[in-house]
Amino acid sequence: MIVRFLLLLLLASGFTSVARADDLQPGYLEIRERETAAHQYKITWKAPIRPGLAARVVPVFPNDCKATEPVRSVDAAALLARWDIDCDTSLAGRSVRLSGMENTPADALLRYQSANGITQAARLTPASPSAVILQKADRWQVARTYFVTGVEHILMGYDHLLFVLCLVLLLNGAWRVAATVTAFTIAHSLTLVATTHELISVPGPPVEAAIALSIVFLAVEIVKRKPGELRLSERFPWVVAFLFGLLHGFGFAGALAEIGLPQGEVPMALLTFNLGVEAGQLVIVAVAMLVLWALRRVHALYAARVQLVSAYAIGGIAVMWLLQRVLPT
Structure with missing residues (x-):
């Protein structure tokens, strides 16, 4: 009985993951500041379908940021959306949040890149679904984020x-x-x-x-x-x-x-x-x-x-x- 159970468990994990065995499962939010225009950003949001991120979670930016209509595409595992936002002031020092993440079991990775190349990485979780964009990457924040990853x-x-x-x-x-x-x-x-x-x-x-x-x-x-x-x-x-x-x-x-x-x-x-x-x-x-x-x-x-x-x-x-x-x- 134990042998059969372990065999079924292994086969189930293989069949359910056969298509994308090496993919990371958390969501991925990228914010990239445009070099040609101040306070304008290109947004990429990749939300895996299986943990429920695609259906329940939406990136939320400060109220003064105006967004273009997202361009969406869907594959077998994730929703991919791209759009631009235009803010009155820089995102540096302000918070970005994933609304609805409190109701999902998944995490997400935030990557921010400023126009001068400063890059920040942060991990967003159901317990902590928001992060403050920093002027400079924090070494220990990077260490924690990439260790857990x-x-x-x-x-x-x-x-x-x-x-x-x-x-x-x-x-x-x-x-x-x-x-x-x-x-x-x-x-x-x-x-x-x-x-x-x-x-x-x-x-x-x-x-x-x-x-x-x-x-x-x-x-x-x-x-x-x-x-x-x-x-x-x-x-x-x-x-x-x-x-x-x-x-x-x-x-x-x-x-x-x-x-x-x-x-x-x-x-x-x-x-x-x-x-x-x-x-x-x-x-x-x-x-x-x-x-x-x-x-x-x-x-x-x-x-x-x-x-x-x-x-x-x-x-x-x-x-x-x-x-x-x-x-x-």
Whole structure:
């Protein structure tokens, strides 16, 4: 019964997220000041449909700001709206709010860029749905925002999450798993930094397909392992995790590019985003290992069956992602 439940849970998460496995789920509000006109701003509002942001939440600006008619488009996952506002005075020092957010379970990211390039990032939540536009980006605000974003991305980026789960299912020993996951983090951090500074550029679709393939590889390693015979990923887990981590870093970079980085605080944003990813990964590792430990306490056979069934489920989900990302739509 436990095995069947876990299998259904894994399959459900894969089917419901197959189309956009690496997307961030919070809303995204961008305010960009025009360079050619004082106190005029271009607004972009991306509201995911599933948490209810698209239907319930509306950005609200100060009363002296006049808005043009929004241009809207909708895809399978989000509402995208763009419009301009013209304010009597600068938004700096004033509040921007997401009306209706109190009634949703989701968060949103606010990104503000002034005409002279000063960028601010803030996190809006149901408990705190407004933010004051600052004259200068606050370092600790940037740190908090990007750390939480990093944690959220690893928990909601299902392909990265399943990769980490595969490492837990494959390896034995808490320190060995933690060290392998840390090697994965170091690798994708290097790729993320290189991509952010435009030292490397790789098209998104091939990267997404290769990330799915990396999960398939680990799932096959779990299924095919035998007692007394170490598979490649068991002999050199840090090397495998590091090499695949370089690949997954491109996926993180693509997600972070949607949010943007605050000018003048790029190192802090990258550092705290990666620390958030590492913290999220270690939480996943701890929970998964605790479940396996509990199953072994009940009966060792339960743990072995869960590992095998989970590997088949994860591999099946990853194969679906792979086919979706390589076959023409």
